[in-house]
Amino acid sequence: MSVLSLIEVSEGKIKKASYEAAYYASKVAESLGTDAVAVVLGTSSSDELSNLGNYGIKKVLHANDARFDTFDSRAHTKAIADAANASGAAVVVLSFGPNGKLLGPRLSVRLKAGYVPGANELPAFTGNDLHVTRNVFSGKAKASYLTSTEKKIIAVSPNSLSPVKVAGTATVEAFASSVTDADFTTVTKSVDKVVGQVPLTEADIVVSAGRGLKGPENWGMIEELARDLGAATACSRPVSDVDWRPHHEHVGQTGITIKPNLYIAIGISGAIQHLAGVNQSKVIVVINTDPEAPFFKAADYGIVGDAFQVVPALIAEVKKFKSAVH
């Protein structure tokens, strides 16, 4: 028996969210009294992968095969299922990211395994039953999932737990799956990454602004605050609808869902459709002129004040803080 975690690599490097999946798998293995194993598909080095030992992984199955560098959900699923069978995995753990959102469901069907998407906590076991909690209704409630299938799959929601490093190196073994050339039918045509900025979905801190800012010319201070905090920028829907800000910054029910450690909302009223995309943030700060703005009900810290005064003052304080700690 083992607990298998899927570790994703990009340009040879382990993705940040995959370290969390590794740590989660090692904790699950601990509670089952077994070892955590990782499977890695695509080009990487043993040097890079042996680091997984610091996250509790004992053994890495590495398919060092460039064909996996293009994401083909069908081929990847087949190879991961092979690794799950080869390692006798009772539980497969992956990250609830862009790839995991297809791989988890596909593996569920392939392995006839109960699947929990976006778990927020470590699971509990009673006999063959696995219980694990996840957020539902856009974070307005939690549901305790139960599955009793022989194999189980958990996709961990990013930023759910903070990995604690341990001493150790993982042994890296070559892994040959049953995939053949015919399984690879996807071709990457182009990749378009946001450069020079923190990507919104991966940011620990997000500075977001809404219609309260009056016009696109006032976003200089938002960008400056974000730069000083090492944060990404986001906006409410009406702001991207009128093109004050690019569409990829739009968060909410119809935009993207984020859950940073810190979300700073400036001049945003806090409509329920906006909250749906951000209310799983760990800490929320709201700056708004209107003390009755609904956003204050979802906030941890609030300032009733004019953004045009509060934000410049905040920038000055953050600069002071940063120069004091560095």
Next chain:
Amino acid sequence: MKILVPISKVPDTTSKIAFTDNNTKFSTDNVQFIMNPTDEWYALTRALELKEKIGGEVVAINVGLAENEQIIRKALAIGADSAVRVDLDPTDAYQVAVEIAEHAKSGGYDIIITGKETIDYNSYEVGGMIAEALGWNAVALVSKLEVEGTKALATRDIEGGTETLEVHLPVVICATKDLAAARIPNMKGIMSARTKPLAVVAPSGAAKLTSIASYTLPEKEKQVKMISPDNVGELVRLLHEEAKVI
């Protein structure tokens, strides 16, 4: 080009979330149900746009009881040519996916377009499961989709950006925002929806893989700590010392 669009029924976002039966069931009291927004605005609409461009047929499918026919008729009013309802009250995403895959197996479809997630369970499950059950390729979080002959070009979200993948048909596409411009049904659509074919089929009866043992609501509303606008330094101190997020 034959396109299948699975649609699901979800509580409107503004619904009050409450549970009954000792917190094991979602309470439908006073809840208004709608078609899942990403299914309607992006998946269905892109399917219609592709049909208008290259010809073909769009079929909507729902796994649910007769009460769901209201949202199925809406899909027909927006422009789907016909619809199928699999007569089953499903208890997990796997059951939904298996039923849709069963229908798709003999349907001669080229593309299945789903929404990215439902706004109730937010679980991103059904699209990937259908693809695996059919042995098809799939691309998720798709914000652009073009079809050329037997190939599709799909632009999907990745960490920190997007990438465009070329895949062969048949394929499952899970839509995200910007895939299409939402449409509102017009009078003609609403009238014709009444007479468009809606087939009711019996379920194949796959067993579920997961269940929800119980629900919990957040214990209490958050207690907000207010800070004076003249003392912004205090906010920085609290974020560092108390919240430990900077």
